């Protein structure tokens with residue numbers, strides 16, 4: 063058997079349990095990595111790779127990072143898509159018999175990472191668990207906030223949409239789905255997702271037991287899970303994973319809340335992209351997105367909630383009205399709003415600070431930030447009205463700081479406490495008697511020494527007797543050579559110097575022991591006390607989470623109000639009946655990109671009778687897409703409970719917004735533009751109802767004109783027949799004829815003017831079809847060469863006259879005529895004939911050809 067050191071044996075035993083994680087193995091002040099882990103980590107972290115003797119001749123690759131700033135390195139590895147298992151020394155090395163006991167105390171994964179950067183982030187970090195049963199069970203958790211939700215979804219399409227809505231960092235899939243088509247789809251949808259394969263808890267009973275045990279409940283009826291076995295299994299598997307990696311489920315983890323997709327306005331993958339809700343389609347950044355205009359929240363938790371509201375607009379009239387009512391109040395009370403927002407700006411991420419306390423990773427500064435935030439709460443509460451808006455009332459009710467948390471934190475933690483509580487200097491005086499005494503002892507040390515010096519000088523009559531300290535010998539009394547004869551009996555010689563001697567006394571030794579042990583004890587006590595304080599906060603996690611939610615909601619409402627006032631939005635009227643009526647609506651993002659006041663507003667009316675499908679024609683660049691998108695965005699904002707950019711808007715409750723716009727960036731997924739277009743279109747036709755809003759921008763463009771036109775025509779007819787409210791922008795002028803055939807199809811055009819052959823865009827939506835397409839003028843604007851434009855105009859003219867275009871090839875031929883005279887051509891033809899090889903019939907045929915040729919020239 064190969065001999066290896068006991069430490070390596072321990073390492074290998076632990077590593078065996080975490081084969082898919084990089085093992086951070088604690089050795090003193092460092093975390094060390096070995097073997098492949100070391101090679102991988104040294105490459106990613108750009109740190110030196112060394113080697114270590116493991117007891118045999120061969121060396122083991124190794125690298126390490128200081129434990130004090132390990133968080134930074136762990137983060138980098140996790141962001142690079144790896145799991146990190148943190149293995150600690152779990153007993154005091156001084157007390158250990160043999161090798162120190164070590165255990166993995168936590169596994170950090172991309173979906174379960176609580177790094178400090180998340181504290182300022184407005185992004186959620188979701189871990190999703192997906193269980194394929196009769197329905198898809200889907201659970202998602204943000205560990206940093208403790209939000210835990212589950213649902214069941216009945217089609218793969220919807221399931222993928224929901225996944226894209228959440229954009230999780232990590233997903234748990236059953237091992238049976240490894241290398242499956244579904245796995246590929248998920249990777250295409252969310253390219254950086256980290257997939258963890260698990261053995262799913264697929265027995266309903268076991269899943270139930272796990273959840274019941276965790277939440278200490280006897281019955282799951284209240285959770286909405288009892289009738290949803292797939293959701294139950296997904297939730298239980300997720301919980302199991304959390305327990306396995308975090309070693310415990312902390313107090314801030316909420317009960318899994320069941321939600322139905324039908325509670326919300328559905329925004330599918332294509333629409334989330336097309337409407338650029340959270341990011342733009344150009345470079346994927348925030349700028350130019352709806353969120354960019356809308357997010358004036360002042361806390362990270364408010365920012366996250368706003369995103370949630372945008373991605374999950376409501377479908378319930380009462381709840382939407384409740385939000386609108388609150389926003390309206392905050393719009394009408396500018397000074398209140400200002401004061402509220404001033405206070406909110408001073409509030410930190412209470413939600414995540416609570417999570418960190420509950421998970422046992424909060425540092426003293428985190429608790430101070432929490433305390434300072436909580437201190438603002440009573441003032442905020444004071445500012446809120448009563449009985450004006452039910453939502454503001456509910457917020458007010460929940461603005462409750464648990465017990466005497468603030469006072470306790472204020473009393474115990476020093477304002478200047480360091481980040482690392484192990485350094486000491488965290489706990490205030492007056493908190494713990496022994497601690498105070500020890501500190502006094504330390505403080506007194508200086509005066510004690512001075513006093514001792516005076517006392518000893520007087521006693522011995524040695525005027526230059528000195529009390530001092532050095533690290534090797536500790537405290538000493540120094541006497542110069544000339545006075546050595548006066549040294550009393552109880553002085554014990556310790557060290558001889560050139561000019562004198564150093565002594566200790568029993569009294570000094572006793573003092574020294576006290577001071578040194580005081581230091582150690584102070585640290586120990588401070589740590590104990592800090593952990594106790596943190597635990598107290600953790601115990602209040604559920605109350606603090608409620609408070610955090612109230613603060614976040616207030617932040618979002620105040621932000622919506624602020625945006626409404628700044629950008630001149632109005633309160634939409636929400637009604638049950640389907641229909642959309644917008645007077646002088648604007649595109650919230652495009653109007654921001656243009657000089658103030660230059661955006662041209664437009665009115666749109668859709669209903670289930672005469673205005674079911676609006677066919678919108680007009681040249682490129684005229685503003686068709688803008689009208690389509692602004693209608694969708696206004697409808698979306700209304701369902702969020704936000705004011706909208708318009709003069710007036712009446713919006714009937716919608717179930718979904720569908721969109722099919724332009725060529726998307728899915729070519730990378732190996733599907734042609736036409737294929738993407740058609741499958742998006744198919745999805746719409748299958749799922750849209752008379753409560754849906756559909757915006758279609760130029761369908762059928764990716765194929766031949768006749769195919770495209772035929773498809774577009776049939777789609778428009780279908781939408782009309784099914785009474786699906788649609789804005790249909792098209793370049794196929796032929797579609798304007800639909801309006802004559804069907805009562806619910808109407809023509810609109812985006813107006814332009816021409817002036818001296820130049821095109822002027824008016825951006826006005828007018829009834830009736832566009833008269834011309836102006837494509838050539840737009841091409842000229844875009845800078846196509848003059849000769850190409852001139853030629854295109856020629857061709858266009860003949861096409862419009864239904865004559866065949868003057869082909870360039872013919873002109874060439876004409877020019878060629880001057881090179882060869884007609885006689886030459888006939889002569890060449892005749893000379894090319896071989897009479898001996900022609901049948902009588904072929905000879906006759908040739909004769910006809912020659913005659914025709916002679917006639918032509």
Ligand SMILES: Nc1ncnc2c1ncn2[C@@H]1O[C@H](COP(=O)(O)OP(=O)(O)OP(=O)(O)O)[C@@H](O)[C@H]1O
Pocket residue numbers: 652656660661662663680681682683684685686687688689825
């Ligand atoms: N209502 C408006 N007021 C002012 N400017 C507008 C308006 N609508 C559009 N624009 C400007 O015109 C540009 C083109 O608009 P849009 O993309 O909607 O045109 P389009 O008709 O859909 O063009 P295409 O058919 O080429 O896609 C916008 O980027 C914006 O700068």
